[in-house]
Amino acid sequence: MIDIRQILGTSMTTWKSFNRAASSALLTVVILAGCGGETPESMLSSAKAFMAKNDNKAALIQLKNALQKNPNLGEARFLMGKALLDGGEPTSADVELRKAKDLQYSADQVIPLLARAQLMLGQPKKVTDELAKVQLTLPESKADLQASMGQAYLMLGKIEASTAAYAASLIDYPDYAPALVGQARIMAAKRDFAGALALLDPVLEKSPGLYDAWQLKGDILYAKGDRQGSIEAYRKAVDVKADFLPAHSSLITRYLEEEKLDDAGKQLEAMKKIAPKHPQTMLLQAQLSYQQKNFKAAEESIQKYLGIVPDSTLGLQLAGAIEYELKSYSMAVTYLTKVLSKTPELGLARRILIASYLRSNQPAKALAILQPVLDKIEKNSNMLALAGEVYIQNGDAEKAGIYFTKAAALDPGNTGKRTSVALSHLAQGETDAAYRELEQISSVDSGINADLALIAAQLKGRKFDQALKSILVLEKKQPQNPLVQSLRDTALLGQGDKAAARKSFEQALVLNPTYFQAAASLANLDLADKKPDDAKKRFEGIIAKDPKNVQALLSLAELRGTTGGKLEEVAELVNKAIAANPAEASPRIVLIGIYLGAKENKKALAAAQDALAVLPDHPEVLDAAGRAQQAAEDFNQALATYGKLATLLPNSSQPYLRMADIQVGAKNKEGAMLNLRKALSLKADSIDAQRGIMMLDLDAGRTSEALAMTRQIQKQRPKEAVGYVLEGDVYALKKSWNEAATAYRNGLKKNGETVLAVKLHAVLEAGGGTGEADKFADSWLKDHAKDLRFRLYLAETANARKDYASSSKQYRLLLEAQPNNPAMLNNLAWAAAQIKDPAAIEYAEKAYKLAPEQPAIMDTLGWLLVAKGDTARGLELLQKAINLAPQNSSIRLNLAKALVKAGKKDEAKKELETLSKLGEGFPAQAEVTKMLQGL
Incomplete structure (x- = not known):
């Protein structure tokens, strides 16, 4: 026999004073284990006796000793798994139960416990995949397994399958409490709280030891707003099972919500005795310290928690909030950015992140x-x-x-x-x-x-x-x-x-040399003073101090683009912003947008693929990538991208609108309609979805449905013009001019927006009533003398029908209100030139002086100079204009004409051949062909 004093490490004196009558079950087991004569069967019997007394620790020692002597004892493996499961150790329990299963121990006893272990491990799919078809014989075992199956399906979100499993459980074993609790859980998930409680209360009355049922009741009462009732239910769960962590956690959470910090602290101390190293204990300690404003202690606790659960969104959010309070804004940004990438809708994280950017003088990022x-x-x-x-x-x-x-x-x-x-x-x-x-x-x-x-x-x-x-x-x-x-x-x-x-701006930069807002404002003043190089130095100054400043890098790129920089130069500057901030979304989105704007679709697609490789779940990156894929006509991939975006943003209608747009382009009108209706189900007043549905209805000849939609919009937006505009547009598409005019007039009675006046004038003219249209225009301008938009519409429509005298008159009136508007001066110059007004070139020169880098203005002045005989300067301006806007075919045609006039036929031929390659896509193709034939 082994000397027990050596095992316990006690002195002889201590041993003599030891009270044998009060010795623990553990001591008994150690003594028995040391006796060489015990058989595995006797140890197994001893373990069962300990388990009957709820002494699982003593039972486990006996079971381990039995298995040392006989590792193939199936019942010992089963009992070991059961004891471990009861003790909250599902991983070890799963191992032992599988061994018992392999040793052919009774499936009726092993399988239900194995299902419970997998549920505790958070593996519901494993339960449904591995155990759904297992056939058991005992009614109680079958009921137990079906109840676990019901819980597994519920965890997977398969409500119907869960309901069926719980019902099957009750067929095998009527009034089986876990199945009834499961049914109550489903009712609660459907927010039928009264029904759930009606089912749950009789179960608890009959079986008050169901601690998980008390937990569920607490959750239901909390959802109903009965905070005190929920606390009492959680207390019952703890009373039944003192080491039941979910109830401890719920109690502490409720106390923290009510700012009962002393009560929360006491409950947390109780939880620490049970599970001091459990992640939830650490998280709750961090939350308590945070609410006590002991931010350093909170930081220490949350770091321990994140060391175990590094991707917890709640943990990262709390860490961000703590760092914000400690004024460690860069760390707060790091944590909170991770949170938003995982759960974009999480409100508190977004709010603190915005505040962190504001406190660290990054207002543009806060705005984004x-x-x-x-x-x-x-x-x-x-x-x-x-x-x-x-x-x-x-x-x-x-x-x-x-x-x-x-x-x-x-x-x-x-x-x-x-x-x-x-x-x-x-x-x-x-x-x-x-x-x-x-x-x-x-x-x-x-x-x-x-x-x-x-x-x-x-x-x-x-x-x-x-x-x-x-x-x-x-x-x-x-x-x-x-x-x-x-x-x-x-x-x-x-x-x-x-x-x-x-x-004052310069003083702001003295206080903070990287304060972007001040630098940007100074750059705008520099540009207004025609000093683009000074503006450039503003952003370069910030970059010198902060080489990774995204705003400054992107502003530098934008400045280069607006001052004549080529696409490659602008893209190179944006790529520098990407290289400096590879995990930042904004420069990648800008690069995609730049290429799309230049119709460089292949480059846009490549930039999108690079962005997705780094930020695969960023909503704005996905949106930009989808647009690039659509532009490149990779419609299937674009649909897949927006499908992923819809999963990430389940409450947003935007992904479905994008998918509908793609499907319309691919002639899949049924798919487009389906996505538009999904968008409308998420946002009942989405004007884009409503307009899209209307267009598809009109395309299919369903005019009455389209008109019904316009009236629905009018009800939803009684103070807006859009519903009346759309109603008039439907009639206008059908050339029902009188009905269209009536719709627009009805809209004007409720909302005097210019858009309705423009539409009404257009249909009056289209209906053959030029006199009536003119009468309405005079009346409108009499009552709305400052409506420049309507006057601009009159000028542009007159220009379109080559009534240059009328358009010149309207442009002059517009210039009285905006004498330094370069676009207006440019348009007046063109119209005036058509009626041989000698002031035309004066208007063009003034427009060019106000906006010297605008291709359209260079085009007008250049052509007028060539017509006047100043071919050298005119050609110089036209060449500069086409360099800035190489895709503008109208400017290229004017350049070709000027080259012909200057006698440079070879150069003119080169420009005309470029235009001829556009085919019928260029409206003036006939003129191009005629000019080529004449060279």
């Missing part, structure tokens, strides 16, 4: 994160207020004021939100009172929300003197914040003081 959800924040005052701050930091005071006001309108009666109340007064037109309230809040509040709201309102109201005074107050609170200077610049520019604004 905000924009995808702008249409979903109308009922979220916190997000609306944050949107206001984003826009004001991006220099858009008008939009900032709109969002601040919307935020206030949601909660105007809450006197605790004094800033919101003041803004609500502003929204109601009580401007002076609102300004006074905001000024009072600003004077006593060390925060800057009221200051920003006040400044945004003053800038929006063009009260620049008052805004400058408010900015001084903000500057005293945060003298080192470059936003102060940026706001001052906006006010100074509003006053027209460019010199002072320039000085």
Whole structure:
């Protein structure tokens, strides 16, 4: 016999004083294990006795000893698996149960437990794939397996299969509690809480030891809003099974939600005794420390948690929130960017990420994160207020004021939100009172929300003197914040003081040399002063300090594009932004867009493939890639890409609209209609989906259905023009001019938008009533003298029908309102030239002076100079124009004509041959053919 004192490591004195009557089952097992005469069968009997007393630890020791002597003891393997499963060790239990199965131990006993182990391991598909067809004999075993099968199907989201499995379980064993609990779980999933509780309560009355049923009841009561009832149910679960972690976790979570931090702390201590190293324990500790504002402790706990569960979205979100509070904004951005890539709709992560970008002076990045959800924040005052701050930091005071006001309108009666109340007064037109309230809040509040709201309102109201005074107050609170200077610049520019604004922008860059907003504003001033090289240096200065600054790199590329840079040069600059920030989506999307805009579809597709290789699940990258695939006519791949986007954004209609567009192009009208209806089911007032369905209905001759859709739109959008525009368009397509005119007139009665006036004039003219059309135009302009859009429409339509006298008249009237509009001057120059007006070239010269890098303006002036006889300068301008816009066939034709006139027939022939390759796609092909024949 082994000396027990050596095993226990006790001294003789200690051993003598040991109370043998109180010795544990563990001691008994150790003594028995040391006796050489015990057989595996006797150890097995001993283990069963311990299991009957719920002493699984002692039982496991006996079972291990038995298996050391006889590894092929099937019952021992089964009991070992059962004890491990009861002790919450499903991995080890799965191993032992499979060994018992291999040793041909009773399938009626092994298989149900094996199914439970796999469920605990989160492997529901393994249960359905491996065990669904297993045939058992005992009713209780069959019921047990079917109940597990029901849970597995439920975990896989297969509600019908789950319902059938639970029903089968109850056929084999009526009133089988786990199956009834499963049925209650399905009812709860369908939000039939009353039905679920009606099923659950009798089960718990009969079997109060079902701790998972108590947990389910707690979850249901919580979903119903009965927080206290849910806590009591979770307590019951813990009382039944003290080591049941889900109930501990739920209790702590409820306490944290109610900010009962002491109760949460006590419950967490109980959980630590059971599972101190469990990831959920660490996560809850981090959450508790965060709410206690002990951010360093929270950081330590969340790091331990992420060390075990590195991809947890909740863990990454909490880590980002903690780093934000610690003012470690770059780390916060790292964590929160990962979260958004996995779950784009996660609101808190997005909000903190936006705030992190704002606090680290990256307002453009904050705006990029905000924009995808702008249409979903109308009922979220916190997000609306944050949107206001984003826009004001991006220099858009008008939009900032709109969002601040919307935020206030949601909660105007809450006197605790004094800033919101003041803004609500502003929204109601009580401007002076609102300004006074905001000024009072600003004077006593060390925060800057009221200051920003006040400044945004003053800038929006063009009260620049008052805004400058408010900015001084903000500057005293945060003298080192470059936003102060940026706001001052906006006010100074509003006053027209460019010199002072320039000085203020430069001061902002002194405070923060990488402050992009200030550099961009200075670059705009440089461009206005015709100093593109100075503008370029602004962005290069930021890049020198911050070589990875995406905004500066992309702005440099954009500047190169607008100042005559070739496609390859612009793309090279964007590629530098990609190389510096390979995981950043925006430069990759810009590159795809640049190639698509230049109709370089193969290059766009290659850029899209590169982007997808790095960011395969980024929604905006997927959207850009889908457009590139569509442009390259790889329709199947484009559909697959948008299908993936639809999976990532299940509540967005956009992917289905994109797929419908592709299918229309591929002549798959049925598929297009199906996707348009899916889009409409997600967004009932999606005008794009409604318009698409209408077009397909009209194409199929279903005019009544199309008209019904227009009336539905009118009901949904009674104050908008779109429904009436579409109704009139349907009639116009059918050349039912009177009905179209009636629809447009009805729209004008409710909404006096220019688009309706334009449409009405067009159908009146098309119906043969030129006099009536002219009469309407005169009437409209009499009542809407400042409607420049309508006058521009009249000018362009006159131009189109070669009524150059009328178009010249309208352009001159437009120029009275906008004397320095280069596009208007250019159009007037062309129309005036057609009626031999000697002032034509004067208009063209002025347009060129205002916009010297615009190909269309160079084309007009160049051609007029050639016509006047100044061939050398005219050719120079036309050549420069075609270099900037090589795809513009009209400019190329004018260049060819000028070359012919200059006697350069070989060069002209080369240009005309380029045009001839376009075939019938170029409307002036007949003229090209005639010119070639004449050379």
